[in-house]
Amino acid sequence: MRINKLFSNLGLCSRKETNRLIEANRVIVNGQLCEPGQWVKEEDIILVDNEPIPVKDKIYIALNKPVGITCTAAKDVKSNIINFMNYPEYIFPVGRLDKASQGLILMTNDGDLANEILKSENEHEKEYIVTVNKPFDDFFMKGMSEGVEICETRTRPCKVSRISEDTFRIILTQGLNKQIRRMSKTFGYKVLRLERIRIINIKTDGIDIGKWRNLTEKEIIELRNV
Known part of the structure; x- marks a missing residue:
């Protein structure tokens, strides 16, 4: 390599x-x-x-990212996630969560595992809670779940369920740029709040916004075996 x-x-x-x-x-x-x-x-x-070459211990962190933090290590971006965490070792975000969104982002120094998580063909689940600017009907939920034309492609079928008149839960198996926002816009809705609460087997349960924790050995093993 x-x-x-x-x-x-x-x-x-x-x-x-x-x-x-x-x-x-x-x-x-x-x-x-x-x-x-x-x-x-x-x-x-x-x-x-x-x-x-020094042998580095592998680091696996679950961060509950706040709104306003950018998932990049680029030093010219003041709000970058590396500056925000100020972690003493080299780590990087596994994938992205746009600046206007909050929720789970995995941080690691394990390039091999990161690549496996991000491979589109692996169809790993990511779960979100989304609030839009007005009440939606069953047509919206059906259309979102069946796939939407965005970014010159059709999104994969996904799971969508209602939480309230303007809030829904959605589980994706792909990660197109601003996918949920663009899907919602196709039906005339604007996303007001977007929170990712799960990536595969890792959840934000018990992690306050802006805080993080190390993954458990069990969680790491499960991630490697999916």
Whole structure:
């Protein structure tokens, strides 16, 4: 694999940060200065600052993201999720939850597990509670559940159930950009509040807005086996 992916999978640093290390001549592969995007093998001898790659413990966190925080590690975005958490180790968000939404986001340094969670073909469930700007009828619920044309594609069928006259629960198995907001807009509704309460087997139960907790060993095992 490319060295950028290796460093990310090992929880050492991001792929962009890997490029910075390489450009600063701080990475050596088999006695030679590493080149950007270089392919490496497990048996290669890789040094960073003339030291073997440190073995990092895997980190798995469930964060209840507040509104106003952006799910990016980009340093030029002041409201980025990394600055918000100020976590002492390198971690990154698994997927995204738009700035205007709140709720569950998984944070980790395990690139392999993150990739498995995000693979569209795995059809992992994500559950949301959504409030729109006016009461909706059964036609809206039926249309949302059967799939909607957005982003030049048709969304997968999903589960939709009513909570109140203007609030519903929806379970998706894909993650198109602002999917629920765009689906709702197709039917003439504006999302006022969107909260993600579950990703696969991980829930926000017991986590206050803006707080986080480490996943349990049981939860991690279940995530790896889905």
